[in-house]
Amino acid sequence: MTIKDIARECGVSISTVSRVLNGRPDVREEVRQRVLSCMQRHNYIPNNTARDLVKTSSDTVGLVVRGVSNPFYANIIKTIQQEIDLAGYTLVMQQIHSGEDEIKCGAIMEREKKLRGVIFLGGRSDYTDAEIALVNVPFVCCSYTNSYGNLSANRYSSVSIEDEETAFRAVEALYHMGHRRIAALISEKDDRSVSELRYGGYLRALKTYGVEQDDDLVVCAGNYDMPGAYHAVRELLQREKEFTALFCISDSMAIAAMRALKDGGVSVPESCSVFSIDGLEMAEYTDPRLTTLSQPTELMGQESVRTLLGLIEGNSAHKQVIVQAALKAGGSVRPI
Amino acid sequence: MTIKDIARECGVSISTVSRVLNGRPDVREEVRQRVLSCMQRHNYIPNNTARDLVKTSSDTVGLVVRGVSNPFYANIIKTIQQEIDLAGYTLVMQQIHSGEDEIKCGAIMEREKKLRGVIFLGGRSDYTDAEIALVNVPFVCCSYTNSYGNLSANRYSSVSIEDEETAFRAVEALYHMGHRRIAALISEKDDRSVSELRYGGYLRALKTYGVEQDDDLVVCAGNYDMPGAYHAVRELLQREKEFTALFCISDSMAIAAMRALKDGGVSVPESCSVFSIDGLEMAEYTDPRLTTLSQPTELMGQESVRTLLGLIEGNSAHKQVIVQAALKAGGSVRPI
Structure with missing residues (x-):
């Protein structure tokens, strides 16, 4: 009995079986139950070596910051780091220039650092399904959303102003x-x-x-x-x-x-x-x-972490969180 | 069954098998599958000691930033991250308030994250031998040095202006x-x-x-x-x-x-x-x-990483690097 046989008998793809094996959240509950009971019926024992090869290390979350030294990000980064620490995870950060490809960077990081999830701080707003498929762990777009893309709402998470x-x-x-x-x-x-x-x-x-x-x-x-x-x-x-x-x-x-x-x-x-x-x-x-x-930067950092951990721990679904910008009146404008 | 046998049987190089083992993205999916199924077939168990040598836990360097959201640090952090990446290590960052104890924070991080070394960005200048003994891995003080302490010069490293x-x-x-x-x-x-x-x-x-x-x-x-x-x-x-x-x-x-x-x-x-x-x-x-x-922030970041990696890799001794501040003339002063 192999993972292939399980997949065939349940009428699902091999990667779905693999996702169930790895406790990933992106499997419908009904499918998960079907796969698990099929495994039990056949006394299927997952090949642990193979599983370990694809398993992520247990507590690392990545943060890809696009737009090196953008001072707007400072407070969000600080909040994300605090919230990730509080939750018992480890944060690994990577900063890239605004012209670079954050998804590719996140995908490489995911494999090299065995991430459980990724927060993208800054990025393009026109991802395609094929593009985000590169990232095999849950991710959240922070400070932007999929405004120009055609991802369905149950495929990605984001926290941003309008x-x-x-x-x-x-x-x-x-x-x-x-x-x-x-x-x-x-x-x-x-x-x-x-x-x-x-x-x-x-x-x-x-x-x-x-x-x-x-x-x-x-x-x-x-x-x-x-x-x-x-x-x-x-x-x-x-x-x-x-x-x-x-x-x-x-x-x-x-x-x-x-x-x-x-x-x-x-x-x-x-x-x-x-x-x-x-x-x-x-x-x-x-x-x-x-x-x-x-922009409410502290709230944005908190919501991003909360959303990502919900996805990682499998107790919540994708969502697009919209936060409100508030007027800070200075002296740089005047009526004419 | 060794990695060599797997490589021969799959008709790929040893380094390709190694890349698959380490979950690296730069392997064609078809090759990855071939290697993985060959391993499964033979119940190949990777040599853990060898894998651990290249695994993330052994390549992590910590950065403790004291003085949350100090904009002066932004460019140093960016440089440290780039240099650490280039050298093939992973950077884990922690930010603390200027009143907090960076040595204690570094010591906890070192144990929790199994660090190879630590860079302290900002800190007190009066460490004692007893205090720094808490940190069991090499460390570098960036942007400050032991001005008020009595550490002997062969006990600590730093990069700072005077x-x-x-x-x-x-x-x-x-x-x-x-x-x-x-x-x-x-x-x-x-x-x-x-x-x-x-x-x-x-x-x-x-x-x-x-x-x-x-x-x-x-x-x-x-x-x-x-x-x-x-x-x-x-x-x-x-x-x-x-x-x-x-x-x-x-x-x-x-x-x-x-x-x-x-x-x-x-x-x-x-x-x-x-x-x-x-x-x-x-x-x-x-x-x-x-x-x-x-302050020459880029140079300070580079020197800090160079010094730390020299200590980690055992090919250099402690040193205190002094860099020079240069005048940037603005319009905020005038002769009277």
Whole structure:
């Protein structure tokens, strides 16, 4: 009696039998029972050597951070680490650049470190079934979700704000303050990720309020870094197009943008309002303080760990958790 | 039956069999299956001793970060992680508050995670032999050294700037710009750590140049956080003592201090120059840009890993590496 025979008799795939053997959560209860009773009936004894080969070491969880030294992640990483420790697991972290492939990195880590699960902190929002099949353990997307993909809701887990809607709210707020010439500082228009989503919210807000969209008011930094943001805004100023407000897709980019505006002779908020998204601690100390829609980072870290451990321990199903961004009013915006 | 026999029977190389045994992803699925079923057929039991040599438990290095979410550490952590990965080890990180005991944390981690070595990022500078005896594996102190302790040089390793001397240089520079009433923002006067060392450099500079030291010009934040620094400087302003410059022991504290000065109606650098130590990327974007003595964080991360691996692999002895801070001139200081 082999695993193949069990699979044939139960009418399931070999990998399903293997998942049952390894106590994986992604097997329907009815199927699990059918496989287990078939094994009992035949006194099937799993080949332990073979099982050990594919078994994960017992307590390691991976964290893949995409976007090296993004200060927005600091508080989430701290929370994830604390929660993983409290739960008795070990966290192994890997940081990659925002251009790298987090799924591939997670898949390699999973095998090398024998992970029980992975949290992806930052990533693309357009995964396919084939792509995520690379990762053989439960995973949670933290700070993003499958907005552009076609994964069914019972195939993946995520914890995030509604990026498009949050950007819409920021630009809407600028509109209500009287701004009509609203520029945007983004990373890329089509990165299938946070930048594209927040850019989408910007476009929808302009459209909703009947504001003509001007491509000359949109600058792409090409990345999420501060030097990139700084140079993009310097370039925006060189276009000599009038604008009274600048929407930035992240706080760290907004801080670099305020520096670029100042260096270009534009005072914030007198000549240009700046509004962004994230809620960095540092943004409370800049001059002027940044007005931003703040993400609940501690809650996001906690929910990510809770969701992942539920999946690992088999007592909960995939879910997409949406959290709310809250306004932190600074001094970087003014009504006109 | 040995790994050699398996390889021969499957028509693959020994290293391919080894990769399958170690769950590595770089093996074609068809080859993996062939190898696994050959093993099952022969009830092959991998030689555990040999496997353990390459298994995760024996290749783990710990990183204890003291001072949760200190932005100065971000670049060092990134570098340490990259270098550890490159060397084929696994990094496990733990973050603790600046009041917690890093040695105790490292000692517990060492046992729980079966570490090969530990890097302490931030810590006290007064270890005793009895204290470090808790840690049974090689360790390196990164960003601090045993300034107040009595460990002999062949008992510990460290990578750091000369904190006292660097603070001396900062205050000396303010003196040469004409400042005589120089305030100091520190964490504590006697924390046996970075704050006490840099405060010592401040005191020595005043003494060297014959400037009278005024205790009313020294404020202790009690920690290294931005809110603590902000409130300390607001308190300093309430004392209504005249000062024309403020020396800060860290960039993040200096950024909070500039905010507090501004909120108290004191403009930087017109009414007060601000000079600090660290070299955060963020400090290049504040208004004004911060003038600071910048630590070579990438080099510090690299040297820490190199030193630790030398100790682990037994091909080098303990050493104390001193690196140099370099001036990053901003706009937060002016001659008077």
